[in-house]
Amino acid sequence: MKKTPRPAITLNQVTHTYFTKKEEVTAISDITFAVPQGELLVLVGPSGCGKSTILSLLAGIYKQTAGQILLFGEEISQRSKCTSYMLQKDGLLEWRTVAQNMRLGLELQKQATPERIEYAFHLLEQMGLGQFAHLYPSQLSGGMRQRVALVRTLAVNPDILLLDEPFSALDIQNKIVLEDLLVEVMKEQKKTAVLVTHDLEEALAVGDRIIVMGGRPGTIRQTTAVPEEIRLLPPLKSRSHPVFRQLFEELWREVERN
Known part of the structure; x- marks a missing residue:
């Protein structure tokens, strides 16, 4: 019997709280998900719902207040060497x-x-x-x-790419070119990635799976698997697929519900 590879990323009931001069703030609460090796997971949701906090926890920049984070089955003890972080x-x-x-x-x-x-x-x-x-x-x-x-x-x-809105400041032409390059490299090198974006079209065009977050503290509201017929297409062509607009509208409604 073929052994199933362990997930690249596992979060189990993760909560993160930080302190300001005035108050205690819980950024995310009870977050649980796993990312198989080779998957590009996208986090979407309104500002302030903890998407970037999750990336910082995965990078080892912050330490979770509660719960467990594993990278390839190992707990993060310090700044992770198997991740690489790209910002806007x-x-x-x-x-x-x-x-x-x-x-x-x-x-x-x-x-x-x-x-x-x-x-x-x-x-x-x-x-x-x-x-x-x-x-x-x-x-x-x-x-x-x-x-x-x-x-x-x-x-x-790196084994894991952490991408925090890396293409958000670009015009649509450059954005799509870089999306294409990212997907190509991901597939060629079998990388795992977590992408944070506010662009729902980008989420659908490059992602294998999308997690919608919301609330303060941030929680997971919905998880959507991008259909194979979309995933197999390059980001530019995927946007013109008949199913794409319907998926976009469904995702939009879920994000707006927050």
Whole structure:
């Protein structure tokens, strides 16, 4: 009998509370879900419902107040080395070239071997930026900067990608290009990812499964599996699938209910 792989991510009744100067705030309460290896899970919901808190907990930046978080069956004891975090702001260092920015994560993790740097340059070529390696961030468009940030995120070869609205500041054309690249790399390298977004079209176009969160503290309101006929299509083509608009409207109603 074939053994089922353990989930990449497991949250079991997770609650996180933090303290301000004035009050105690519970950001999320009793969150339970699992993410199989190779899945792209999307978290959607109104601002303040704890989506980004979950990413920070998975990265080991915060420690949950209650419950259990496992990555590949192991509890997080410190800043997780099997995850890589990408934010809305590209965070590129203006005094470093594209190639130097791309290597930054490798240098910080003491992984800047010739083999890993070669792999990073392969990713840069895959993103269509090979010829721009010598340029500085100020010489790039917003879409190109985010591609460099995505390469930097992937260069450390993380098992789990944590993506906090990485494409939200881009125009629709660049957004869809980067969605395509992300899905392509995810499938090619069999990565696991958790994406936070406010864009419900993006959620449906790239996700395998969508969790709708709501409330304060944040809780899970609904979990939706994206149909296979949508998942098999590239993000651009998926948006024109006959089922897509119906799913979008259903998701919209659920988010608005919050």
